[in-house]
Amino acid sequence: MEDPSKLATIKGPRERAIAAHALIDDYQSAIGELSRLRREALEELLSSGMSQSQIADMLDMSRSRVSQLLSAGIRPERAFLGTGGLTVALGGKHEAGKEKPGAVVSAEALAAYDRLAELARSLGLKAEYEVVPPPGFVTLNRSNLIVACGPRLSPLVQQILESDSNIGFAKDSEGWHLIERHTGxxxxxxxxxxxxxDVAYLGRLPRPDGKGTFLYMAGIHAIGTAGAAHYIENNLAELYREMKTRRFSVIVTCEFDAESRQVTSSARASQIYRHDGAAQ
Incomplete structure (x- = not known):
């Protein structure tokens, strides 16, 4: 992060204001992540047997302050989504019936984004979406990325999915489906x-540059993607407790209202596969 004192040397007030605003956002993001890490560490200390009074003595603060940090600090599970502003990449299709069609996304994909964005806001994170136009070339080598784009819309994503030896998309005479590779x-x-x-794939996949991962979800149909977002929304703490930010994959099932197309429930349809070989 840039040294704030350097901003004082910027002569133009317009440029100085823009630079200061950007730096404030960077510092606020860093402070939020430090607060999250602190609360997670405090919870681990409590679970190891330390009392709040002992933690207060260790950190030279009051017991009431420790209690406040545990109840009001940023929730540790936020890290499952990211550590800064989130980008949700939605797979787009060409508009039908137009001479020069643009890329559009389904209502269900937007519903998935809305769920994720609202969840992010509740955790102190900003979120925005971008449309991935055909043929599905999406920039995967970046932090705080969530991709909601089926392999049919992105050959690049399809290639990354092949790195998962546990779960994959497949197609036969009856159509697209998900398969647990080890059991068939x-x-x-x-x-x-x-x-x-519907059913959907949910997992954390490797970036092509090998410098991180991105969160990925895609249904057999578009409504399944919204179902995966619903599952994250309602099981975030459990997912983070089990997986932290390690690579994994799981099949999720969801039910939805036929008229409104709103997801009403979601659940696991497979065990959670850890990509280091273990499963739960």
Whole structure:
């Protein structure tokens, strides 16, 4: 991060204001992440047997202040989404019936983004979305990225998915489905048989540059993507407790209202596969 004292040397007030504003955002993001790390460490100390009074003595603060930090500090599970402003990349399709079609996203994909953005805001994070136009070239080598784009819309994402030896998308004469590779268990979308339910892939995948990961979700149908977002929203603490920010994959199922197309419930449809070889 840039030294704030250097900003005073910028002569133009316009440039100085822009630089100061950007630096404030950087510092606020860093402070938020430090607060999250502190609360997580305090919770670990409590679970190891230390009392709040002992922690207060260790940190030279009052017990009431420790209690406040544990109840009002940034929740540790925020790290499952990211440590700064989130970018949610939504897969787009060409508009039908137009001479020069633009890229549009489904209502279900936008619903998934809305869920994630609201969850992010509740955790002190900003979120924005971008549309990934055909043929699906999305920049994956960046921090705080969530990708909601099926392999049919992005060959690049499809290649990354092949690194998952546990779960994958496949297609046969009956259509697209998800398969647990080790057991051969096939998960087909209930939508294809007229039911108001779908299945989705949820996981954390490696960036092509090898310098991090990105969170990924995609349904067999678009509504499944919204179902994966619903599952994260309602199980964030558990997901973080089990996986932290390590690579994993799991199949999620969801049910939705036929008229409103709103997801009403979601649950795991497989075990959580850790990409280091273990599973839960």
């Amino acid at each position: 268990t096939v998960h087909r979308s209930p939508c294809d048989s007229g039911k108001n339910a």
